Amino acid sequence: MNTSILIVDDEKHQRDTLSDYLSSQKNTVTTASGVEEAVQILKSKIIDIVFTDFKMPGKNGLDLLREIKIINPDTQVVIMTAFGTIENAVTAMKEGAFDYITKPIDLDEIDLLIKRIDERQNLLSENIRLKEQLKDRYKLSGVISSSAKMEEVISIASRVAESKAAVLIRGESGTGKEVLAKAIHFSSERKEKPFIAVNCAALNENLLESELFGHEKGAFTGADKQKRGRFELANEGTLLLDEIGDLPAATQVKLLRILQEEEFERVGGVQPIKVDVRILAATNRDIEQLIDEGKFREDLYYRLNVVTINIPPLRERREDIPTLIDFFLNKYISTTKKSKAEFSKEAFDILMRYNYPGNVRELENIVHHSLVLSREELITSEDIPISLRKKRSESGKPCDELDLETPMSEQVDNLEKKLVKEAMERTKGNQTGAAKILGIPERNLRYRLEKWGWKNNS
Numbered sequence: 425m426n427t428s429i430l431i432v433d434d435e436k437h438q439r440d441t442l443s444d445y446l447s448s449q450k451n452t453v454t455t456a457s458g459v460e461e462a463v464q465i466l467k468s469k470i471i472d473i474v475f476t477d478f479k480m481p482g483k484n485g486l487d488l489l490r491e492i493k494i495i496n497p498d499t500q501v502v503i504m505t506a507f508g509t510i511e512n513a514v515t516a517m518k519e520g521a522f523d524y525i526t527k528p529i530d531l532d533e534i535d536l537l538i539k540r541i542d543e544r545q546n547l548l549s550e551n552i553r554l555k556e557q558l559k560d561r562y563k564l565s566g567v568i569s570s571s572a573k574m575e576e577v578i579s580i581a582s583r584v585a586e587s588k589a590a591v592l593i594r595g596e597s598g599t600g601k602e603v604l605a606k607a608i609h610f611s612s613e614r615k616e617k618p619f620i621a622v623n624c625a626a627l628n629e630n631l632l633e634s635e636l637f638g639h640e641k642g643a644f645t646g647a648d649k650q651k652r653g654r655f656e657l658a659n660e661g662t663l664l665l666d667e668i669g670d671l672p673a674a675t676q677v678k679l680l681r682i683l684q685e686e687e688f689e690r691v692g693g694v695q696p697i698k699v700d701v702r703i704l705a706a707t708n709r710d711i712e713q714l715i716d717e718g719k720f721r722e723d724l725y726y727r728l729n730v731v732t733i734n735i736p737p738l739r740e741r742r743e744d745i746p747t748l749i750d751f752f753l754n755k756y757i758s759t760t761k762k763s764k765a766e767f768s769k770e771a772f773d774i775l776m777r778y779n780y781p782g783n784v785r786e787l788e789n790i791v792h793h794s795l796v797l798s799r800e801e802l803i804t805s806e807d808i809p810i811s812l813r814k815k816r817s818e819s820g821k822p823c824d825e826l827d828l829e830t831p832m833s834e835q836v837d838n839l840e841k842k843l844v845k846e847a848m849e850r851t852k853g854n855q856t857g858a859a860k861i862l863g864i865p866e867r868n869l870r871y872r873l874e875k876w877g878w879k880n881n882s
């Protein structure tokens with residue numbers, strides 16, 4: 425064992441005897457003739473054990489003990505005291521010394537002491553390691569939270585991570601469904617294999633199928649070479665089917681078959697391809713309603729929904745807001761010239777009161793936006809987007825007094841414009857994001873932007 429030991433004694437002979445012996449036992453030994461010198465050494469390197477004389481000119485062993493407890497509480501201190509001054513040693517033990525020995529020093533006693541200290545250190549570090557392990561067990565990488573509701577989500581997610589069960593992740597837009605899906609993958613046995621996500625809402629039926637299943641050369645016009653689909657790319661890994669509620673009916677049938685048989689053909693192909701893919705699906709839509717309307721297959725729903733995880737909206741877990749604010753400040757600080765930043769009390773209160781229709785994504789955008797706008801380290805309410813500063817966000821709130829003079833279509837149009845303008849501002853003109861906040865399909869948003877001639881100045 426290589427223990428790093430510091431011997432503190434004003435008598436050279438005492439220091440040398442002990443030092444020679446401990447060095448011969450393969451320890452790294454340093455010596456000091458007084459408290460001052462010892463403190464310098466303790467500040468410059470890590471010492472496991474200090475053997476210190478009690479009575480020395482100037483500061484004594486008890487003074488040194490107190491300093492050590494401040495410099496490095498993990499350093500163990502053994503007081504060496506002359507026979508007959510044991511009270512001092514007892515005081516030292518009360519203040520946290522590991523033990524004391526009486527002079528003249530018995531070298532066997534020293535050996536035993538070092539052994540005891542090592543054992544205790546090992547136990548302590550083992551304990552810390554076990555605690556960390558326990559904590560990690562229910563912690564998923566990348567999912568920041570401190571609320572009880574999210575703890576619950578994380579605990580379910582870490583339990584299902586180990587299996588191959590299909591998981592349906594539900595939650596409003598921006599609640600962190602994709603973040604959770606990734607976390608499940610990266611805490612599963614498949615973590616070394618690919619994690620692949622497909623947004624089922626982004627592509628039309630034909631493109632989506634070729635994206636998912638790949639295609640053979642010549643399968644359709646433009647298919648000039650063979651292409652592997654996401655299912656093949658995700659082999660042995662995890663495939664996230666995002667926005668599953670938007671999956672076209674024909675694709676639902678094909679997906680169902682893959683889930684049942686774990687094989688499929690590329691578009692235009694006849695050769696069945698075997699895959700081993702863990703399926704996660706995510707949606708912010710009311711699937712049960714889609715089933716009632718005949719837009720989503722019930723049998724597929726049961727296949728995908730072996731386990732459901734519901735991520736609550738941010739407004740229902742406000743304890744997460746401060747933790748997420750810190751996280752996002754840290755995430756974006758390096759993109760600014762600032763070395764640190766925090767929100768003023770007033771600004772912080774506004775962030776705590778707001779109801780985040782766009783959930784964590786919106787909070788992230790707000791923190792980023794405010795951080796970039798603020799000139800000082802302290803981010804004030806002036807730096808926060810104006811819509812939050814109003815007592816209540818206008819979105820979704822119809823006017824208090826009904827106006828029956830203006831034609832209804834005009835009023836609805838105006839409200840729509842306000843909502844779209846707000847959503848576009850919050851997402852800095854990102855149409856995909858704005859459509860999500862508004863809960864409308866992106867093409868619907870594009871149609872409106874075109875209709876109002878907002879296409880180019882947004």
Ligand SMILES: Nc1ncnc2c1ncn2[C@@H]1O[C@H](COP(=O)(O)OP(=O)(O)OP(=O)(O)O)[C@@H](O)[C@H]1O
Nearest residue numbers: 566567568597598599600601602603708784785860
């Ligand atoms: N718990 C969290 N910890 C850290 N970041 C988070 C958390 N939840 C969400 N985010 C961040 O918020 C943003 C939105 O998250 P994500 O894309 O996972 O949401 P989503 O539920 O899939 O939304 P949508 O339904 O719009 O696709 C991302 O930038 C993500 O990093």
Ligand SMILES: [Mg+2]
Nearest residue numbers: 601602666706
């Ligand atoms: Mg998503």
